[in-house]
Amino acid sequence: MMTAVIFDLDGTLIDSAPAIHAVSNAELVARGFAPLTLDQVRSFVGRGVPHLVRCLLETSGENADGPLHGEICATLIERYETQLEGNHFYPGVRAALDQLRDHGHRLAICTNKPYGPAEAVLFHLGILDLFDVVIGGDSLPTRKPEPAMLHAAHERLGGGPMIYVGDSEIDAETAANAGAPFALYTEGYRKSDVHDLRHQVAFSEFEMLPAIVANWHWGA
Ligand SMILES: O=C(O)COP(=O)(O)O
């Protein structure tokens, strides 16, 4: 049966933490702050750019709600769109996406990454065309864990059975808020143990995903 397979992006299809680390540090250093470690910046990823910038400012001992916040969000997004280096597929992603398409499923992205950088990196990696719908963190009035992105993607894919594939606490929450089955990719940026994250199925290798989608029991 044709299924709407909706993916998170950062920490799920691609390890983009090195790229986000690079743009964050470029921004911090340009403004006279000390650079942060990759582990620090990775822990700030998942709730979109406004949250990332709040964390960068707090960690640098600055007021996260002052005027710098908006300024840095704007310049960081500009840098972000051209930071193509430091974005890598997790193993088996490309083949799994091709196989899902070959099986007749329709694919979408719901990412809290802003639309511009998301589209740029999908194009750079040669997979933009595989997705019928791409929704970014600034595409709608709300972002994940609010369910609007998932509802919009599902509708634009034509409805029917759906599964949401993501890596983090935010994705588990989003799926629950949307009433969508959740497939947890265990090798991304989650901070909790796998059993503490609400999910219907978990997988560690993308080779497993086409069979998960094919064999999923969709209920009545
Ligand atoms: O940009 C972020 O904060 C995270 O993006 P994601 O929703 O693709 O994990």
Ligand SMILES: [Mg+2]
């Ligand atoms: Mg993610």
